[in-house]
Amino acid sequence: MSEDDRPDATPTDEDRAVEAFERLGLTGYEARVFIALHRLGVGTAREVSEVTDVPRSQVYSAAESLADRGLAGVQQSSPMQYRPIGVEAARSTLRTRFDRESTRAFDYVDRVRETADEQREDIWTVRGRAAVTDRVLELLAEAQRRVLFGARLPELAPEEVVTALEAAADDGVRTTVVSRSPSVRERFGEPIDVADTPPTVDGDDRSGRILLVDDDVVLLSVTGAVDDDDDGDAGETAIWSAHSNMATVLIRLTEVGLGVDGTG
Amino acid sequence: MSEDDRPDATPTDEDRAVEAFERLGLTGYEARVFIALHRLGVGTAREVSEVTDVPRSQVYSAAESLADRGLAGVQQSSPMQYRPIGVEAARSTLRTRFDRESTRAFDYVDRVRETADEQREDIWTVRGRAAVTDRVLELLAEAQRRVLFGARLPELAPEEVVTALEAAADDGVRTTVVSRSPSVRERFGEPIDVADTPPTVDGDDRSGRILLVDDDVVLLSVTGAVDDDDDGDAGETAIWSAHSNMATVLIRLTEVGLGVDGTG
DNA sequence: TCATTGTTGTTATGCGCCTACTAACAGCCG
DNA sequence: CGGCTGTTAGTAGGCGCATAACAACAATGA
DSSP states (O other), X not given: OOSOOOTTOOOOHHHHHHHHHHHTTOOHHHHHHHHHHHHHXXXXXXXXXXXXXXXHHHHHHHHHHHHHTTSEEEXXXXXXXXXXXXXXXXXXXXXXXXHHHHXXXXXXXXXXXXXXXXXXXXXXXXXXXXXXXXXXXXXXXXOSSEEEEEESSGGGSOHHHHHHHHHHHHTTOEEEEEOSOHHHHTTOOTTEEEEOOOGXXXXXXXXXXXXXXXXXXXXXXXESXXXXXXOTTOOEEEEEEESSHHHHHHHHHHHHHHTOOOOO | OOSOOOTTOOOXXXXXXXXXXXXXXXXXXXXXXXXXXHHHSSBOHHHHHHHSSSOHHHHHHHHXXXXXXXXXXXXXXXXXXXXXXXXXXXXHHHHHHHXXXXXXXXXXXXXXXXXXXXXXXXXXXXXXHHHHHHHHHHHHTTOSSEEEXXXXXXGXXXXXXXXHHHHHHHTTOEEEEEOSOHHHHTTOOTTEEEEOOOGXXXXXXXEXXXXXXXXXXXXXXXXXXXXXXXXXXXXXEEEEEESSHXXXXXXXXXXXXXXOOOOO
8 A cells, every 4th residue: 555665755644643652652553554444434343444555454453552552443343354443532631641641740749849948150051942931930939139041033022030030029129121023022010121132242143041130140041953853843952050250240241231131 | 779679569559550561661760760859869781770770771772762751861971870761751741642653543543443334133241431422422413213321320421422422412303411410410411301310220229320312322331340451441342223123122121111102 | 176376464583773881091190 | 099970881671663473263165
């Protein structure tokens, strides 16, 4: 059934779908049989093996495994027949399973977790949009006197960050937001100072976020796919430092470039 | 650090958490390092290997892999230091990844899917709560003249099923719901007939759902963990048949047991 | 009636990859 | 020298992929 048996041909849409299913926890055979069953509506092992690249003898176990996962139905007859569960039901079955495992895993982590007591002359690296946002929020929580936050793109100033910045401003922290992008600037109001980024430092379109907190906390991020696994949207890498001489030095440098004065 | 090195000791809470992380796509080492980092707050490879059962030499690659996934941060120094991302941020990172893969997988299935044109003298088996519900909904959609639905437990009559039953009733389908459980019965109103289950057939507390549609569609389910993978809540297995003599016979038998008359 | 042919469902086997685990190593510093 | 760090090689076992062989059964034709 495959018009293309070359070992390294361009991956088809089906190949990509199979890979996605594999990352959801299915085996390659299970994924192909599931897809084939949806193609057929109903089918025997033979029919399945004719519309996809799974040997007939392996269809039985793969389909049985799908049935165990609640993703397919079986008819005990000769020949046996299989039919897939509906797409939405299958999606929700997998999602339920994901949520269950997620709870099991993170509940335990929650119980044993310790918060780090700071700290030394450190520069930390963090990869991934969500991870960077997480770090921004934790650093913002320490703010006592002033905060400067910059984001080139709106996606880099998500709702949680906006909220945290507003909370800081409400607590009497002198809060400034800089961005070249108007759509970022207009998300902040009232107690927050908003400013355009000076053209001098805005040249590189790979810059991401900047965060200065008080006099000794700094975070800088850049965007651009680092070709992780396959995190299309997470191409952000940040460095940060807190309560260190290194942080202080970085802050001075950054302030000069931005034309901001942190003293006062 | 392990007080228990017997090969097959009872799994600890941490073991169970590690297994959950593995089902979310992490390796065992990655999971243990992630947990250890949360235990420590911050840590070097040595410290991690002392707190969990991962050889020091393997901590480096495991932590680096966590950093690639956006689940940990790295400090390039000697000794290197690692720190975990916050629990909520980690959970949301994994969930985002899950949703992305889920879309990739099911969008393709949606494009190639065919609906089965019914059908023969078949009895189908379906395992898992969600899969059974899916089948109930598809069978309900065929209703022309009458529907009888029964569920022993409220969980077996989820909102979608209630909605579908009401829709059928509104379409002029004579609709009856039977259940021993008052909490099931009181979910249905107006155009739907509600009845208690006669004691004669209610004996077995493993019965699940029953569905009769017109004169030739029937579904029967039973509950009880079939010890699938680990689907704690999905211990339901159903058989069903539609437009077959087998279905007709089953319907007659069921009606007698329930004291219902389907003619008219 | 018997032999032949084909189908079905099960099972065995070899291969390759990834993970777990151990071990060895060069570089650095006190 | 001795201890620590970070990297790398090497082994073993498990799982998934792939192919083949098999018994049981049904259909066919002489």
